[in-house]
Amino acid sequence: MMPSRPVKLACRVARPARRTLLSMVVASLMAGPAYAADLLTITRDALDNNADLSAARADTQAVEAGQDVQQADLLPQVNASGQVTHNEQFDSQTAGQPGGTSAGDDRFNSARLSLDATQALFDAVNSAEVERAERQVDQQTYQLAATEQQVLIDVASAYFDILRAHEILEARRAQERAIGRQLEQAREQFDVGLIAITEVEEAQASYDQSRAERIAAESDLQVAFEALERLTGQRYQSIESLGESMSVTPPQPAVRDAWVERALENNPRVLAQEAGVAVARSTVDVSQAQRLPVVEAFANYQLADSDNDALDGQDSSAQVGVNLSMPLYTGGRTSAAIRRSTYELESSQYNFEAQRRNTVQQVRSLFTQVSNNVATVEARSQAIVSNRSALEATRAGYEVGTRNIVDVLNAEQSLYDAIANHAEARYDYVINLLNLRQQSGTLDVSAIEEVNGWLDESRSVSFTLPEEGRYEQALDIGEAPRPQG
Numbered sequence: 001m002m003p004s005r006p007v008k009l010a011c012r013v014a015r016p017a018r019r020t021l022l023s024m025v026v027a028s029l030m031a032g033p034a035y036a037a038d039l040l041t042i043t044r045d046a047l048d049n050n051a052d053l054s055a056a057r058a059d060t061q062a063v064e065a066g067q068d069v070q071q072a073d074l075l076p077q078v079n080a081s082g083q084v085t086h087n088e089q090f091d092s093q094t095a096g097q098p099g100g101t102s103a104g105d106d107r108f109n110s111a112r113l114s115l116d117a118t119q120a121l122f123d124a125v126n127s128a129e130v131e132r133a134e135r136q137v138d139q140q141t142y143q144l145a146a147t148e149q150q151v152l153i154d155v156a157s158a159y160f161d162i163l164r165a166h167e168i169l170e171a172r173r174a175q176e177r178a179i180g181r182q183l184e185q186a187r188e189q190f191d192v193g194l195i196a197i198t199e200v201e202e203a204q205a206s207y208d209q210s211r212a213e214r215i216a217a218e219s220d221l222q223v224a225f226e227a228l229e230r231l232t233g234q235r236y237q238s239i240e241s242l243g244e245s246m247s248v249t250p251p252q253p254a255v256r257d258a259w260v261e262r263a264l265e266n267n268p269r270v271l272a273q274e275a276g277v278a279v280a281r282s283t284v285d286v287s288q289a290q291r292l293p294v295v296e297a298f299a300n301y302q303l304a305d306s307d308n309d310a311l312d313g314q315d316s317s318a319q320v321g322v323n324l325s326m327p328l329y330t331g332g333r334t335s336a337a338i339r340r341s342t343y344e345l346e347s348s349q350y351n352f353e354a355q356r357r358n359t360v361q362q363v364r365s366l367f368t369q370v371s372n373n374v375a376t377v378e379a380r381s382q383a384i385v386s387n388r389s390a391l392e393a394t395r396a397g398y399e400v401g402t403r404n405i406v407d408v409l410n411a412e413q414s415l416y417d418a419i420a421n422h423a424e425a426r427y428d429y430v431i432n433l434l435n436l437r438q439q440s441g442t443l444d445v446s447a448i449e450e451v452n453g454w455l456d457e458s459r460s461v462s463f464t465l466p467e468e469g470r471y472e473q474a475l476d477i478g479e480a481p482r483p484q485g
Contacts (some may be wrong), residue, residue, distance in 0.1 A: 036238040036460035039159050040452040043445065046155045047148070049233040056147040061443040063140040067133040072229040073126040073169065076119045083112045087308075100202035110306040118298045124289035132282035139279055142272035149268065149443045151231070156434050156448065160427045163242050165224045166461045167423035169217035175416035176210040177287040177368040179409065183207045186405055206409040210416075240455040247454070248377045248429055251436060255368045259440050263363045266441025270359050280345040287337040293326040307317070359439060366436040374427035380422035430454075 047053065089106040120126060183203040189195045230237050251259070264270060297320075304315040327334070394411040397403035430451065437443040 001441045002216060018085050019331060033166040036240045036457070036462075037236045038240045038457075040449050040453050041154060042232055042236070042239070042447075043155050043448050045234050046151050047445075048437055050151050050231055051233070053151050058143045060137075060140045060144045063133075063136050067130070067137050069097055070130045071134040074120055074123065074130065076117060078117045080116075080117075081114045085112075086109045092150060101317040108308040109306070110304065112230055112305075113303045114300065115302075116298070116300040118296050118323075120294070122293070122295040124292040125286060125294070128282060128285040128289045132279060132286060135278040135282050139272050139275035142268045142275055146272060147270035149438050149441075152439045152443055152445070153434055155228070155231050156451065157238065157431055158224060158231055160222040160242070160430055162221065162228060162239060163461060164423060164427040165217060165221040166241075168420045169214070169221050171416050171419040171423070172210065172214040174215045174419075175412065176214045177205070178412050178416075179207045179210045182405070182408060182412070184376060189409050190451070194341070195405065203409060206413065210413075226289040238460040240457055242426065243456035243459075244456055246426065246430075248374050248426070250374050250434065251367060251370045256364055259367050259436065260363050262362055262442065263359050263440040264356065267439060268441060270352075270355050270441075273348070276354050277345070277348045279343070280332055282346040283341040284338065284345055287334065287341045290330075290334045290337065291327065293324055294324065295324050297322050306369070363436065366432055366439060369432045370429065370436055373425060373432055376425045377422070377429055380418065380425040384415070384419040384422055387411070387418045391415050430435045 087108050087110060123258045183200075183206075186195060186200045186203040190200045192199060253259070299318075302316065303317045390407075391411040391414075393409050394403050398405065398408050433453065434443060434447070437447050
């Protein structure tokens, strides 16, 4: 499945050499929606190209093939062998005929053909190994499902981390511009003697701080973008933004225990650990089966021929029978193997219990976080309104002399912090909700498609990478391996 929406950076755009790497990562809302990749498109790219997921799929196929290997030992085994020999005899004795001539050839060729067939009638070891292989397939299937869900949450987290970093960067840029204007105004007022130098220095300090925060936000945006590329193996010019009308509602069902019950039934990591207990129990059966006899039916046919003058015709034989073997003493190996597999079973049971407890704790925590995120988003939104009103009042007080420039700078800082915190709260809600679905075992493409509906096609975040070939080479991790057919 090859989505058509992602657009790779197929060409390079010339940039002035004097610009720094951070300034080369530009995020804006100017890109048209036709070129923006959405979350669903990028998720499908990851499902097709993610290296970890491809490795998990190959591991699953290998385990499935291993089941066929074990099953084959219970089926008929037929072997054919042949031998062609050139013989030379060096005898000092002679036959008892007059003249002492030899009774046969001293050089001749011979051939032998053998055909053997066996069929297991009772083999407890192989039967137990087949059962263990089946349990291993179950375990690997759950592990593959867990890997798929991890890819989904990783892609969604990387996607929304980009949007989070972009919104924070926009807030920090606006903050830097606002404080920069305040600094210019303070300098002008100082030049005409209206304020003291200390107020200029306060404004300068606030401006320097806002500039440092803007630089850090640019770095966060670049890192987030490159994390998305690592997961998909592709590069995107732009991605769609999260819509302002996104629905922020409590998780459904609204009962925490319902999510816990769902997780214990569906979480693939819990199910994989439970299947691991079954694998370990099958290993104990394999070890115990080593004490039992093995019964198999056999048949063989042999044909021999020679061009020796003393022999005439062919020699052939056939056998049919039943073979029984019984281990009597193995030096304590069987008992030791039973003890080892028993301890491994105990370990797997503790691992299962640890995973179960961890999942329950994660689900409870995430349910609480998502529920709190709903209230936090609303509170952060109101905080923007309140801080904007406070800033306007502070500016008005500054103009009439009841407030100083420090009060204005603090009010501006509080406003832009509120804007950044609101963005953090919105993306925390989205990511925590997806994490809750992952822990409950219900995260799939349809869940991603639902979240994808919250995006705004008319707004996008675009990225332009630097021209320098050295940076391009650093991002190039090479082509994916070609599976051997």
